[in-house]
Amino acid sequence: MKKIDRIIGGLALLSAAIIVIKLAGAMYGHDLIQMAVDATRPVGAGGWSTTAN
Template identity: 70%
Template sequence: MKRSDRIIGGLALLSAAIIVIKLSGSMFGYDLFQMALDATRPAAVGGWPAAAH
């Protein structure tokens, strides 16, 4: 198996995982990527993210 085949296979698996995450999140009404980004941002003063104000 060539190295390029492994890279293409890895990218295909990654894209399939992203599609599954997006679909499962939309079924339950959540944007999982946005929730993950919000969890990694530092909280503003008072504990609320600045975008919520």
């Protein structure tokens, strides 16, 4: 298997995982990716507005 095939396969799996996460979040009424970003955002750090989306 060539290296480029592994890269393409990895990107395909990653995009499929993102779609599944978005669909699961939509079913439960939450944006799971935004929740993950908010969880990793430092509190009150300069340049990171708490109201920014």
